[in-house]
Amino acid sequence: MARIHVLRYEDKAGMQGSRSPDPNDIAISLEAARLAFQENVDAIALAAPDLDFLYLVDFLQRHSSIQVLTLFPRLCSPSVAYAFKQKSKVDWFMTGSQEKEETPPKKKMLLHPNGISTIADLHPEEFDNAKVQQEAVDTLRSTLIDLEYLEDQEQPLLPAMCKFAASHALTLTVWPKHLAIAQLLKVLEAPPSWKRNDHHLVFVLPRGKPAATKKWLQECGSLKAVEYVRGGGAFLKMDGAALVPEVLQQLGYLDEEMNKDLSEAIDVFANMKDNHKALQLLDISIKPDFSVHRKVALVHCALVSPRVVGEWQTAPGDDLARRYLAANGYLRTSSAPRGDVFAALHSFSQQMQLPTTRTYNAAVKELSNWLTAADSSRRRARKILPQNFP
Known part of the structure; x- marks a missing residue:
């Protein structure tokens, strides 16, 4: 009789938003590796619908004789399950939250x-x-x-x-x-x-930054609705040579003012958290030193792929950047014109020796990355590994 050990993903409060590895992920991976080389374990069931565990599944299949079963909530995105199916057996389960x-x-x-x-x-x-x-x-x-x-x-x-x-x-x-x-x-x-x-036809469902105000939540009645409303709404585009620039323009990465550089617009698009995960799902990697033609071709492949649901993040907002620059003397006011904000971003980047950017969105993203990295370092000092394993 096969002995199955279930590893359950627990999303601890206060551990989201960090670019560093989640302690839960580390703990689960260590426990899975320990179990994989025990004689009395034949299979591991991983109940964790998170693309970050793809490497773990691949590692277990390549370096041990153990069987891996990946479990997903019934309403989980099929595209996520598809990625795991290439490396392990996949099954579905119902969760209590879905029955509410x-x-x-x-x-x-x-x-x-x-x-x-x-x-x-x-x-x-x-x-x-x-x-x-x-x-x-x-x-x-x-x-x-x-x-x-x-x-x-x-x-x-x-x-x-x-x-x-x-x-x-x-x-x-x-x-x-x-x-x-x-x-x-x-x-x-x-x-x-x-x-x-x-x-x-190509389908795109933009996801914007949720509004934190009660007004928007009261009007929409759902945080997810606010994300989609703020994203500007779904749209269909004709597949063709102009597909990538048109989609990037509609998502806010490309414009005729301060975001004219198509190559850098693609870099920002590819490095947004959810977009990066979607590209990983398709085994697409876009590097800054790629030629613009290669970048366009890769984004085109992602947009037309039937393996993604079409949800793409919109360009980064500049609210955080404006507030930070104004609070630290780079801007007179957080409501300054975009041209003044762009100049302040360049001044800040030079002072902090951040990468030089050609577009407004890229400058905003660099500042956001810098702030996130600094905040993550402070949070890592307070984090501990979970004490209880399944």
């Missing part, structure tokens, strides 16, 4: 056939009446696979639904996602005369 009654958000996002989205009010009964069973989701996936909007059951569903809706001139609720599923299931009840995917 979800508080209905007050806003929804509509994606129109012209590829532009709008925000509209969402009534609680509309949210509740759109609940669907997993069997219905599987049926929808199978239909979209037949029509070539999906390649397999593992790929994210939202981009495929949006491309199907646009191909049939339908306005679709992009968020909350289960409304989109319920809507398409009703559409597909009609006699099948559906268009096949012509593979010319």
